[in-house]
Amino acid sequence: MPDGNEPIDRNELVYRRVCENTNFFKPGRAPPLSSRAFSPTTHDSDGISLIRAAYSNPEDAASGGYQGRSYYVIELRVSDVLSLGLTIRPDPLADEMGHAVIPEINIREMRTEKVATALNDLRNLEFRHYGPFPGKNTPPKRQ
Amino acid sequence: MPITVAGILAGTSFDTDAIGLDYGSPFERTAFGDAWKKVDSDLAQWLKDPEALVDFDAIPPTRKAIRTARAIVPALESRKWPAPAIVVPDLNGGISLEFHSGTLYKNVEIRADGTSRLLVFRNGRLHADRLLRLGKTQ
Numbered sequence: 356m357p358d359g360n361e362p363i364d365r366n367e368l369v370y371r372r373v374c375e376n377t378n379f380f381k382p383g384r385a386p387p388l389s390s391r392a393f394s395p396t397t398h399d400s401d402g403i404s405l406i407r408a409a410y411s412n413p414e415d416a417a418s419g420g421y422q423g424r425s426y427y428v429i430e431l432r433v434s435d436v437l438s439l440g441l442t443i444r445p446d447p448l449a450d451e452m453g454h455a456v457i458p459e460i461n462i463r464e465m466r467t468e469k470v471a472t473a474l475n476d477l478r479n480l481e482f483r484h485y486g487p488f489p490g491k492n493t494p495p496k497r498q
Numbered sequence: 499m500p501i502t503v504a505g506i507l508a509g510t511s512f513d514t515d516a517i518g519l520d521y522g523s524p525f526e527r528t529a530f531g532d533a534w535k536k537v538d539s540d541l542a543q544w545l546k547d548p549e550a551l552v553d554f555d556a557i558p559p560t561r562k563a564i565r566t567a568r569a570i571v572p573a574l575e576s577r578k579w580p581a582p583a584i585v586v587p588d589l590n591g592g593i594s595l596e597f598h599s600g601t602l603y604k605n606v607e608i609r610a611d612g613t614s615r616l617l618v619f620r621n622g623r624l625h626a627d628r629l630l631r632l633g634k635t636q
Binding site for chain 2: 374376377378379384385386389390391394395396397398420421423424462465468471472475476479494495
């Protein structure tokens, strides 16, 4: 039985959850998607998060966000991401078996040419979008 | 070595023609100014509640970053840069101004501490990566 650790197939689809408030994605804008949609945060030491569509759907992927925020879900083809020279590594979590990461895009290398180029490349990939849908997790307290 | 906004904009690689905007007609001049006004107005709004701009686990733009962005805006506008297509937080306390024109993509990154950087991509390839510093026109 799949447990989320099996290698990711080139023909799979992956989701990237994007908080609506950020304006990283805005339908009708030219261009609609900001490269910042793929920016690592301080939590992304192992790479930015994706969710494997084989384990989820757009609404469920969005629900992994926080209450009080809504999320767009950007759908990418794995083969397209790999064509950029990036990798996608399974990283199942207790509450998100389809969780995966792009290890090359991490907070430590945020200011490098490699990551800057990768963010721009990802922005230019063909994608589909869904949502916005509400997050359902309890938000953490700000520090 | 850091160079000034004025200095970098004077460089032939970053001239306004490269953006591809002809703002010669009165209508275009008005639209040009209005777009920049909207950017500054949005940034002023950001100062009121930066936390509303990001998810709960991300770092909202610092007030220093927002103020720096508001200082850079008139410098770019006065040099006839078209307004950025996208102005967004960077999730790490900074702000990103994105300028798009065909195969040219410029990103002015303003970090949490107010330091700034200009990235220029041509045809998807990084063409320049420079530190920016607000200073007097050269």
